[in-house]
Amino acid sequence: MAFKKLAEYYPDFIVERDEKECNLCGRCIRECSYEVYEYDEKKKRIITHHERCVGCHRCEVFCPQRAIVIRRNPSQFRENELWTPWYIKNIYKQADTGGVLLTGMGNPQRYPIYWDKMLLDASQVTNPSIDPLREPMELRTFIGRKPDALEIEEKDGHFSLKTKISPQLQLEYPIMFAAMSYGAINLNAHIALARAATELGIYYNTGEGGLHRSLYQYGKNTIVQVASGRFGVHTDYLNAGAAIEIKIGQGAKPGIGGHLPGEKVNAEISITRMIPEGSDALSPAPHHDIYSIEDLRQLIFALKEATNYEKPVGVKIAAVHNSAAIASGMVRAGADFIVLDGFRGGTGAAPTMIRDNVGIPIELALAAVDQRLRDEGIRNQASIIVSGGIRCSADVVKAIALGADAVYIGTAALIAMGCTMCQRCYRGKCAWGIATNDPKLAKRLDPDVAAQRLINLIKGWGHEIKEMLGGMGINALESLRGNREKLRGVGLNEVELEILGIKPAGR
Amino acid sequence: MEMREINAKGIYYRDLNQIIRAAIKEGEREFILKNVNGQRYIVAGVNVPIKMEIYGTPGQDLGAFMKGPYVRVHGNAQDGVGNTMDEGKIVIEGSAGDVVGYAMRGGKIYIRGDVGYRVGIHMKAFxxxxxxxxxxxxxxxxxxxxxxxxxxxxxxxxxxxxDKPLTGICLGTGMHGGVIYIRGQVSPHLLGKGLSPCELTEEDRQILHTHLSDYCHELQLDLEEILQGDFCKVVPVTHRPYGNLYAY
Known part of the structure; x- marks a missing residue:
């Protein structure tokens, strides 16, 4: 038998070093947190442990001589459509350890991407298009319960609103930063998200790991999350944010709980989550006080009571087969906004089989939920926020045309901060200093730089959204919401078109 | 300020809680609620050390998220007592329903009688x-x-x-911190996977004495009589129950 783990014989990546260029400065050794490199004193050269490389490209970017290239390992198993290297290597790993396959980020497998099968409309000749550089263009979005009707009062020729409006979040862009817990990502990343959200007039979500003391100052632009583990949930926390989100599920791992491994629970995280250092932070799969829609209503109103009905309270679920019926229940339970997280949604850690095989595409879930709530006449009672695989501004526009009020971006925000999607967040060794609590690595993420990059991204998307709206002859995002006439499908079958509620291109 | 008495009869829970919140804001610190009949969320989210005496049966989520109040129920309570409670004390002279003290992080809940399912789930200490x-x-x-x-x-x-056993099934399942003390014997088949009842140490006896003294003081019970019984305790096998679950 092999003397080491079988999986280690078949590296995913090969590090190519240009020996002519390399001057043995050792930068790669210092940059790589996965210990791919080692300096051999005797031979005066750098040894490479290819099997440890996760493909994060940190060394490649930081090599002053540009002497390193990371490539997919060209050595392959014999061609087999069924038994791809992915399955073979996974079996080796499990036969080596007997464990559950763990991974990070969202579902990367080859499932349909409906964003890429929908195209947007534009004005030609009639209903002229609008140039957003010349004319005002409204992206402002309000999240929260809207009244069934508005009552206006007249007093001495002055008109005022008589209807009492439920608490709302005001967004300057229809985009927010998705829930990523302090623990899964570090404080520098949270600072960056908080500052960027504040500057942009949008919101970031704490995730389920509580709120670090130093971030209470950004409360106006914070959505605080309450998940099954109730980590760091107390009255100050609930009152700190502008809204509260109950997390029932997440797209990357519908139906299962969260698990922050003890290795990641350092002193600061221990204080924020209020659990001992080094202890596993387990979020049970269900909230054990929620076994029904009635129970959900109880928690929604407990939170509203605890915060004096001053904040919108929302509920997040993973997009699953019967999301539409559940969403109806959530709205009737009193949720002011509902969050649907599609199967492409990211995570700091999830069992691979769950991430890759559970849930449904967000595009279909969104269309089904929006339609259901309209059919039942309750669409105005809650805003819909979608997340899970929003990659660009066009995805945002398509989501809004399908019926979303706003989107959450998590993965895209991490990429803006430097993430290279190596999917190893669960290791806690993120070489880019994002998904790690190791102080030496976390230092690599400068919160000011990261915040600016997030601001740049959203501003860029904002311009693009305005251009697309203008092209359709629309000058306010509100006019696009649920306006599926602006979408056409390509390469979709009749059932898919029916669920999406759109016509095929050409019709 | 003197004690504020509120007759809760027929008052909708939202109005009742609004009255209480407004009174707290005005500086009122002591309350007596009479004729309480199922009103939910009483004292939920209150973070000042008020004193609340409740006559009747408070509804779900009594004292949820509360930080500091002292609550006494002269009767039974429903589900969700002290849900995610932070600090303070809730004394129930009768029985309570399901999910008492879910994810509770501090404070005390004393119940004289029985409790339902899923009590003390995910309590945490820091x-x-x-x-x-x-x-x-x-x-x-x-x-x-x-x-x-x-x-x-x-x-x-x-x-x-x-006619019911001391506890139901799956006591302490997935437990990774804290301690459960039980007066009397508990059959191992009722415990969560890997757990077993073990003997008390001198330190445990001290802890029991401290907490039970206060409990008996609050509920006028005989401490001697309670301590005469044989206690066992259930503690977690590890604080990292899933540490070896994964293939990296």
């Missing part, structure tokens, strides 16, 4: 904040499931359900 639940009667299934910290004491003495 430094000086150690939540305590004491149950004078019996408990349903899943007592202390996912428990991450804190203390549960189950006496089985003042129960209204004589």
């Amino acid at each position: 430094k000086e904040k150690v939540p305590v639940i004491i149950i004078g009667g019996k408990a349903g299934d899943f007592l202390g499931e996912y428990m991450a910290g804190g203390i549960i004491i189950l006496l089985g003495m003042f129960s209204a359900i004589a």
Whole structure:
């Protein structure tokens, strides 16, 4: 038998070093947190442990001589459509350890991407298009319960609103930063998200790991999350944010709980989550006080009571087969906004089989939920926020045309901060200093730089959204919401078109 | 300010809680609620040390998220007592329903009688904040499931359900912190996977004495009589129950 783990014989990546260029400065050794490199004193050269490389490209970017290239390992198993290297290597790993396959980020497998099968409309000749550089263009979005009707009062020729409006979040862009817990990502990343959200007039979500003391100052632009583990949930926390989100599920791992491994629970995280250092932070799969829609209503109103009905309270679920019926229940339970997280949604850690095989595409879930709530006449009672695989501004526009009020971006925000999607967040060794609590690595993420990059991204998307709206002859995002006439499908079958509620291109 | 008495008869829960919140804002610190009949969320989210005497049966989520109040129920309570409670004390002279002290992080809940299912799930402790639940009667299934910290004491003495066992199934399942003390014997098949009842140390006896003294003081019970019983305790096997679950 092999003397080491079988999986280690078949590296995913090969590090190519240009020996002519390399001057043995050792930068790669210092940059790589996965210990791919080692300096051999005797031979005066750098040894490479290819099997440890996760493909994060940190060394490649930081090599002053540009002497390193990371490539997919060209050595392959014999061609087999069924038994791809992915399955073979996974079996080796499990036969080596007997464990559950763990991974990070969202579902990367080859499932349909409906964003890429929908195209947007534009004005030609009639209903002229609008140039957003010349004319005002409204992206402002309000999240929260809207009244069934508005009552206006007249007093001495002055008109005022008589209807009492439920608490709302005001967004300057229809985009927010998705829930990523302090623990899964570090404080520098949270600072960056908080500052960027504040500057942009949008919101970031704490995730389920509580709120670090130093971030209470950004409360106006914070959505605080309450998940099954109730980590760091107390009255100050609930009152700190502008809204509260109950997390029932997440797209990357519908139906299962969260698990922050003890290795990641350092002193600061221990204080924020209020659990001992080094202890596993387990979020049970269900909230054990929620076994029904009635129970959900109880928690929604407990939170509203605890915060004096001053904040919108929302509920997040993973997009699953019967999301539409559940969403109806959530709205009737009193949720002011509902969050649907599609199967492409990211995570700091999830069992691979769950991430890759559970849930449904967000595009279909969104269309089904929006339609259901309209059919039942309750669409105005809650805003819909979608997340899970929003990659660009066009995805945002398509989501809004399908019926979303706003989107959450998590993965895209991490990429803006430097993430290279190596999917190893669960290791806690993120070489880019994002998904790690190791102080030496976390230092690599400068919160000011990261915040600016997030601001740049959203501003860029904002311009693009305005251009697309203008092209359709629309000058306010509100006019696009649920306006599926602006979408056409390509390469979709009749059932898919029916669920999406759109016509095929050409019709 | 003197004690504020409110007749809760026929008042909708939202209005009742609004009255209480407004009075607290005005500086009122002591309340008596009469004729309470199922009103939910009483004292929920209150973070000042008020005193609240409740006559009747408060509804779901009594004292949820509360930080500091002292609450006494002269009667029974429903589900969700002290849900995610932070600090303070809730004393129930009768029995309570399901999910008492869910994810509780501090403070004390004393119940004279029985409790329902899923009590003390995911309680957690941190430094000086150690939540305590004491149950004078019996408990349903899943007592202390996912428990991450804190203390549960189950006496089985003042129960209204004589024919039921001391506790239901799956006691302490997934427990990775804290301790459950039980007066009397608990059959191992009722415990979560890997757990077994073990003997008390001198330190445990000290802890029991401290908490039960206060419990007996609050509920006018005989400490001697309670301590005469044989106690065992259930503690987690590891604080990293899933440490070796994964293939990296």
